[in-house]
Amino acid sequence: MSETVPAPQTPQPRTVAPETDAPRSNRVLREILRGSVVTSFLALVVALLIGGVLIAVTDEEVRAAAGYLFARPGDTVAAIGNAVYGGYEALFRGAIYNSRADDLLTGLRPLTNTLGNAAPLIAAGLGVALAFRVGMFNIGAQGQILFGAAFSALLTFRLDLPIGLQLPLTLVAGIVGGAIWAGIAGLLKARTGAHEVILTIMLNYIAVYLVDWMVSTAGVLQKAGSNQPISEATPVSGRFPDLFGPQFPNLDVGFLVVIVATVFVWWLMERSSLGLRMRAVGENPHAARAAGISVPRIYVYAMLFAGGLAGLAAMNQVQGAVTSGFDSHIDAGFGFDAITVALLGRSRAWGTFVAGILFGALKAGSYTMQASEGIPVDIVLVVQALVVLFVAAPPLIRTMFFLPKDESEKSARARARAARKAVA
Numbered sequence: 175m176s177e178t179v180p181a182p183q184t185p186q187p188r189t190v191a192p193e194t195d196a197p198r199s200n201r202v203l204r205e206i207l208r209g210s211v212v213t214s215f216l217a218l219v220v221a222l223l224i225g226g227v228l229i230a231v232t233d234e235e236v237r238a239a240a241g242y243l244f245a246r247p248g249d250t251v252a253a254i255g256n257a258v259y260g261g262y263e264a265l266f267r268g269a270i271y272n273s274r275a276d277d278l279l280t281g282l283r284p285l286t287n288t289l290g291n292a293a294p295l296i297a298a299g300l301g302v303a304l305a306f307r308v309g310m311f312n313i314g315a316q317g318q319i320l321f322g323a324a325f326s327a328l329l330t331f332r333l334d335l336p337i338g339l340q341l342p343l344t345l346v347a348g349i350v351g352g353a354i355w356a357g358i359a360g361l362l363k364a365r366t367g368a369h370e371v372i373l374t375i376m377l378n379y380i381a382v383y384l385v386d387w388m389v390s391t392a393g394v395l396q397k398a399g400s401n402q403p404i405s406e407a408t409p410v411s412g413r414f415p416d417l418f419g420p421q422f423p424n425l426d427v428g429f430l431v432v433i434v435a436t437v438f439v440w441w442l443m444e445r446s447s448l449g450l451r452m453r454a455v456g457e458n459p460h461a462a463r464a465a466g467i468s469v470p471r472i473y474v475y476a477m478l479f480a481g482g483l484a485g486l487a488a489m490n491q492v493q494g495a496v497t498s499g500f501d502s503h504i505d506a507g508f509g510f511d512a513i514t515v516a517l518l519g520r521s522r523a524w525g526t527f528v529a530g531i532l533f534g535a536l537k538a539g540s541y542t543m544q545a546s547e548g549i550p551v552d553i554v555l556v557v558q559a560l561v562v563l564f565v566a567a568p569p570l571i572r573t574m575f576f577l578p579k580d581e582s583e584k585s586a587r588a589r590a591r592a593a594r595k596a597v598a
Contacts, residue, residue: 204578210520213571217564218532220574225557226258229549233257260547265554268542269535283422284538290424290495292534293432294319294487294508299515299526300439301356301483305370306521307443308476309456314359314374315484316509317381318352322485323492323504324385324405325351327395331406340411345431345489352485353478355381360477364470370477378509385502397499408497414490428490433527435486440523442479452476484509514562533558 230236230253239246239253267273269288275281298315305312326348333340359373388395390403397406414426443449454462455472463469491504515533519525540554564571572579 210525210568212577213568214518214520214525214565216571216575218561220564220571221557221560222262224560225553226262228553228556229261230254230257232550232553234548257547261543261549261553264543264546264549265536265539267539267546269539279421284542286418286422286425287538288531288535289429290426290534291537292530293429293494294490294506295511295515295533296432296527296530297435297487297490298484298508298512299519299530300435300523301352301480301487302512303516303519303521303523303526304439304443304452304483305476305480306516307456308452308472309459310363310370310473310476310480312356312359312374312477312480313371313510313513314356314377315480315487315512316505317374317378318355318481318484319488319491319505319509320381320385320502321355322348322350322352322481322488323500324388324395325354326485326489326492327405327500328388330412331409334409335411337411340409341414341493344408344412344493345486348489348492349482349485352488353482356477356481356484357474360474363477364473370473382502385504389501404499404501407499408492412493413497414494424495426494428494431486432490435483436523436527439479439483443523448475484512487512514558517562518565 233253236250236253236257239250243250268284270285272281272284275283298319301318302312302315326344329347330340330344333343335343355377356374359370359377362368362373363370385395386403389405390396392398395405396402397404414428414431416423417425417427417429441449443452451462451467452472452475454465454467455469459469462472487508488504491506491508492500496504511533515529516526518529518532519527536554536558540551543549543554544551569579571577
């Protein structure tokens with residue numbers, strides 16, 4: 175009697191419970207861990223850790239102790255700890271609070287220095303971030319800052335008006351000057367399709383040499399009675415008043431103007447109908463055009479706003495930090511640092527605001543690190559670059575810290591697995 179052989183059974187795929195069946199608290203936690211805030215914070219942590227390694231490697235005491243590492247390893251460990259702690263303690267002391275100060279107000283002066291350094295970074299970063307949201311890579315903040323400063327000086331420095339008129343007129347002229355310079359790139363892109371990267375790079379060079387000529391030519395912007403390439407000093411009535419008095423000279427009313435600008439950019443991009451059209455163009459200009467949106471006009475609007483914000487950064491310099499006269503270096507590198515700030519802030523208004531304060535703190539604290547610990551300022555620049563590197567690679571941060579993957583990463587991994595199975 176023959177035995178009946180059962181037919182082979184096809185293995186059934188395992189059913190995975192959908193993510194919506196998970197407890198609500200788990201879903202909320204998963205979304206938080208996937209979010210940009212957590213990845214940006216962890217990117218900063220990793221950058222500071224690598225910065226600590228660089229501080230230790232460049233420290234003379236660490237190198238000396240490493241010479242007899244195997245004989246007395248404790249000395250090397252202690253030297254590394256002292257170097258890293260001393261460096262970051264100096265950074266905190268120069269950027270947030272000086273615990274060695276004689277009184278509370280003097281101890282808080284580093285915080286005001288941080289906010290003062292952050293003001294032009296935030297303003298220029300907002301301009302770059304706004305252009306990013308519209309799908310434009312604006313790297314012309316340097317030229318927009320320079321032309322904004324020169325335009326304001328040409329129109330307002332010789333007016334000699336009372337402060338109630340001179341200060342806002344000087345401020346508005348700088349904003350308009352920056353908008354004009356960026357508007358040239360926006361108009362050329364809208365009319366001819368030229369790429370904004372090439373346009374803004376060339377306009378940067380033109381602005382540098384144009385301002386060089388202006389401040390070197392008598393009767394244009396050069397300081398009267400001087401043969402040096404420098405402009406007239408900012409009129410006293412056109413300078414931002416100190417926010418908390420002369421004891422905190424690096425923090426002035428310009429920081430309040432930057433806060434107002436941040437609120438405006440947030441409202442413009444998140445709450446206004448124009449911002450909706452801008453975001454639509456940034457997501458997909460072809461779909462936006464099909465929906466009846468004038469894409470060329472949006473490009474011009476975006477560059478006008480971006481240039482105006484860069485002009486505000488120029489005015490934070492001319493009316494606040496550098497009032498004795500300026501030259502073609504008035505941007506102080508803010509034009510390119512603004513790109514970093516906008517990237518770290520994820521091109522959002524308040525994210526850019528926080529990123530600007532962070533970079534202002536790094537700049538303020540770097541001088542104390544160098545003065546008290548002998549740590550090169552370049553170490554802080556490396557930390558800034560590492561922050562951007564890790565912020566630009568969220569999957570790397572999620573992998574390093576075993577964070578939940580987002581949907582795009584999951585779908586990419588699923589497609590990769592399917593492709594490998596198809597090949598096999």
